[in-house]
Amino acid sequence: MTAIADVTNKTIHELVSLSGRTAVVTGGGRGLGKAIALRLAEAGANIIIGDREADLAEQAANDIRDKFGVDTIGTYMDVAKTETIKSMSTEAVAKFGCIDIWINNAGVFPCVPLEDMTDELWDEVLAINARGTFACAREAALCMNNTGQGGVIVNVASTAAFRGIMPGLSAYVASKHAVRGLTKQLALELAPSAIRVLGVAPTFCITEGNLLAMGSTDPADAKHIVAMFDSPLGRVGAPDDVARVVLFCASDLANFMTGSTLLVDAGDTI
Numbered sequence: 001m002t003a004i005a006d007v008t009n010k011t012i013h014e015l016v017s018l019s020g021r022t023a024v025v026t027g028g029g030r031g032l033g034k035a036i037a038l039r040l041a042e043a044g045a046n047i048i049i050g051d052r053e054a055d056l057a058e059q060a061a062n063d064i065r066d067k068f069g070v071d072t073i074g075t076y077m078d079v080a081k082t083e084t085i086k087s088m089s090t091e092a093v094a095k096f097g098c099i100d101i102w103i104n105n106a107g108v109f110p111c112v113p114l115e116d117m118t119d120e121l122w123d124e125v126l127a128i129n130a131r132g133t134f135a136c137a138r139e140a141a142l143c144m145n146n147t148g149q150g151g152v153i154v155n156v157a158s159t160a161a162f163r164g165i166m167p168g169l170s171a172y173v174a175s176k177h178a179v180r181g182l183t184k185q186l187a188l189e190l191a192p193s194a195i196r197v198l199g200v201a202p203t204f205c206i207t208e209g210n211l212l213a214m215g216s217t218d219p220a221d222a223k224h225i226v227a228m229f230d231s232p233l234g235r236v237g238a239p240d241d242v243a244r245v246v247l248f249c250a251s252d253l254a255n256f257m258t259g260s261t262l263l264v265d266a267g268d269t270i
């Protein structure tokens with residue numbers, strides 16, 4: 001068993017810094033994933049963006065390299081296809097030597113009433129959101145165990161991991177409860193290897209995916225929906241609100257935490 005390091009004597013700068021570390025972000029081509037990748041890169045991490053939209057992955061990787069000067073890879077990967085997870089991690093380890101941080105962010109949220117939800121759509125949502133998180137965490141653990149250095153896995157869940165939300169999200173809510181449960185179990189299984197596993201549970205944030213789900217590409221068009229998500233803290237979430245908490249989880253600031261899923265919800269779930 002490898003005990004987690006005691007970082008009491010590190011400075012704040014050292015605790016936040018991810019310099020010399022390598023981070024994978026699944027679904028990092030846009031939305032929350034891209035915002036997370038940007039903050040991890042700002043803290044000094046080299047970044048691998050895996051996304052089933054290869055163009056988005058490459059563009060995000062280029063943007064991040066240009067902005068922060070870290071090394072990046074942007075590549076096709078579908079979390080529902082295990083062989084593509086393996087190819088991405090093989091490419092990452094060949095370039096960077098190891099993977100220290102793995103953010104399981106890729107997810108889908110189709111809104112279909114129960115009576116119209118097909119077995120196929122249910123299976124697709126669970127294959128991406130739940131099994132994809134499991135398959136990526138398994139790959140992350142294999143990579144981290146190979147170096148013996150430990151690491152951090154952060155699973156992007158949702159407030160839907162704590163409660164039901166609007167009608168039409170049965171598969172989504174089930175999948176995100178699975179992610180929260182998996183986060184606890186993986187934390188126990190991987191603690192002896194000094195691999196921490198945390199969840200982050202955002203409330204509604206304006207992202208490309210959410211706007212498309214509303215039939216829009218313009219945040220201004222979404223005002224009526226946004227009003228439904230007005231929070232106790234008085235505004236709707238932005239991707240960076242979530243990214244900063246993921247950075248906290250991935251950094252040594254959170255080095256004595258594992259197994260929790262942190263609500264990032266401006267008080268919506270109180």
Ligand SMILES: NC(=O)c1ccc[n+]([C@@H]2O[C@H](COP(=O)([O-])OP(=O)(O)OC[C@H]3O[C@@H](n4cnc5c(N)ncnc54)[C@H](O)[C@@H]3O)[C@@H](O)[C@H]2O)c1
Pocket residue numbers: 026027028029030031032033050051052053056077078079080105106107108109128132156157158159201202203204205206207208209210
């Ligand atoms: N935006 C929100 O309000 C919100 C709230 C709670 C939780 N979340 C969660 O955050 C995550 C990101 O959401 P978002 O709003 O940024 O979505 P988004 O649709 O804007 O971005 C998701 C990205 O993931 C990629 N992706 C989708 N399926 C994939 C797969 N099978 N393999 C690899 N990449 C895949 C997409 O191509 C896209 O680039 C999801 O897990 C979602 O459930 C979002």
